[in-house]
Amino acid sequence: MDFTVESATSAVVGSFDATPDPRLREVMQVLTRHLHDFVRETAPTVGEWNTAIEFLTEVGRWCSDTRQEFILLSDVLGVSMLVETINGHEGGTESTVLGPFHMTESPRRELGDSIDLIGGTRVCVVTGTVRTTSGEPLADAGVDVWQCTEDGFYDVQQPDRQPAGNGRGLFRTDAEGRYWFRTVVPSSYPIPTDGPVGTLLGATDRHPYRPAHVHLIVSAEGYEEVTTHAFVAGSAYVDSDAVFAVKKNLMVEFVESTDAGAAAEYGVEAPFVHAEFDIVLHERS
Template sequence: MTDRDVVPEDITEDTVTDAVVDSFAGSADPRLQALLSAVVRHLHAAVREVEPTIAEWEAAVDFLTRTGQTCDDTRQEFVLLSDVLGISALVENINHRKVAGATEATVLGPFHMTESPVRANGDSIDLVGGREPCVVTGRVLTTVGDPVPGASVDVWQADENGFYDVQRPDVQPAGNGRGLFTTDDEGRFWFSTVVPSWYPIPTDGPVGRLLGATGRHPNRPAHVHFIADADGFVPVTTHIFVAGSPYLDSDAVFAVKRSLVRDFDPVDDAAEAARSGVANPFRHAQVDLVVERAEPTAAG
């Protein structure tokens, strides 16, 4: 009897999962094999639980197809989908389980699509002259409170109308609301900006229609994004949220943490405003970005 004469066992509802998992056995990458096997088992379990109709499954495939087709150089609809399903928050939390004293991580979000321009401490990232100026001062510190000089601090935010530069290139110049700063010898960084607004995530694509179909609002509370990174430390991706902003209790992407809510205090001090290069009065926010040391590698 030849191999062509062997009649395989029928693939059935009960055996298809194991058959697919077994098909990964030849992978040269054990981690890839483990990931695909787990994803297949959980997806198959979900399908068995809800028993979708053919029409429902075709609608799901169409939704994912349209999600991919909505992505471009300045918009990442799949990141947005991950965000609104809480997957981004879950991945961040798993990969940044809080070390005592370290800044809590949050989602990257879909608008970190372009490189932030390099700026000097004290520069403004508000290139259009917002109505409510703000000065942000901060430090990058170790978990024992030592300053981290030479750390990079990537900053990006929406404007006072709730839009990022990539969303309205005809209104905002490229790089508005963005800056890449380097901490000084005392771990400090500072810049001026505008108090950001809360805003709705884009709703003109498949993710927006998903939110509408499930009765969910698309809104995010006002916030400023940060990534702090330095040699020998674990980078942290985080936000600060404006205290008192709407939607702090119902962020559409599940990113709010109480430790990240900051007062943007009003300041009426003409001399201080002049030193900071902003109009008086203004608002001030202080943030410490606390990074944990990286585990030494075998080579190190």
Template sequence: MPNFFTEADSVNAVNARVGADINPRLREVMTSLVRHLHAFVKDVHLTQQEWEMAIDFLTRTGQICSAERQEFILLSDTLGVSMLVDAINHRRPLGATENTVLGPFHVAGAPQREMGSCISFDGKGESCLFEGRVTDLHGNPVKDARLDVWSDNAEGFYDVQQPGIQPKWNNRGVFTTGVDGRYSFVGIKPVSYPIPHDGPVGRMLEALGRHPYRPAHMHFIVTAPGFEKVVTHTFVGDDAYITSDAVFGVKETLVAPFERVDDGRTIWRSPFDFILTPDGE
């Protein structure tokens, strides 16, 4: 009996066309996608006009993408898909530092800096000492751990968003731990900022009654020989957007202390330890 397309049997009609000798993982992913997509359309009784609006939305999302801007990743971020994929692929033992989204503003090749040095060069913002240890799951210090760090400036912009305005490599640097596993550097207390919201994703957020803001955070990529890479942030706990991050990146374990010190060198101090998981665990 041919598999003619009907409303009731739509999934079988589509999935029956999948070839016999294709990649097994591709078969698993695509047949599941068809099942869920058709179930969604039936669940909401999608109208022809709504379908056309969806096609137009996806078309405009693709058209705004460029080498500097990836609107589809922004869409994934704001729908929580990016964080879900990250969570599934980075399950770690209790106590290990959790991952969160990389974000679009990481730049490879940031300069190596001396431990304790300052990474903020534009003279703006409230200075903050970031310090702590990199350890294994048992509290042993990790030598030669590499911390690639970056943040926005006091006006909520990353240096790559303001070439010619901010100094190159402003609020960026790479630090490597010694035998004690300790790290320290001086930056600024980061501030909250909006994700790009002048395109289709921004209009979607507005229609949903959602704001485009991310709570203040410092970015870290921590790597060390024999350990899993950690891509994460530390968050300012009293930020107005801490419970409503537009991309769902906040995890309770990543909310860091920001203590006012005014010690003559910095206004703030933010201690945070990174606990790494051995490769393959």
């Protein structure tokens, strides 16, 4: 059969009919239909097609042990958040993007430890409780946190200025499901723009900024793991996050406290900033 504009899709879809894995067969056939529809609708020139291939090749070249440019591309196209939203669980804490900087293992830390290894100016204490959807506390849950400095940089972006593991920590909740750690108030920051994704944003006149936030991955045996953010309420760019990850239920008040007793309890000096962020995990089906 001749390969024509009209016959192309059925020919390629049919080539996957014998795929043993039914899910793989479904994905490849649906992908083919949508991709062919896109090509027919946009009618790219050969030169444009080559430019697209070169762009994707360059995205791959920028991936490394400490940077994931393909995740960044997925983020700015809203695909990461769409996948997270489709896979969310009603009643649990809403999920958000992993982001491109969870590329190094967080060091194990004890409750109350500081993840700020360079001495930021706005000392912050983050506290919370991990619970089930029925409200029961989850002891020994894992709380993996990572964030940028108050200047807007992650440790992997400044290996000459930040020690490895700065802004990162892996904690376990106590018997009552509580976690707490010391840090600094994070800043809004631009996603990396020195690679092909940054070039794309520039060509489309989109800004690269994200609102201030703390990343968390929370897990417990028998429950669905959640990847989420605690967004600093009132931060710049909460209405125009470059990766579309902001959800109103994840907005957290970072409140300045002058309570000397509370400060002493947390091992800081007053005044300090306090943020309370509880996590609800959905039972695994």
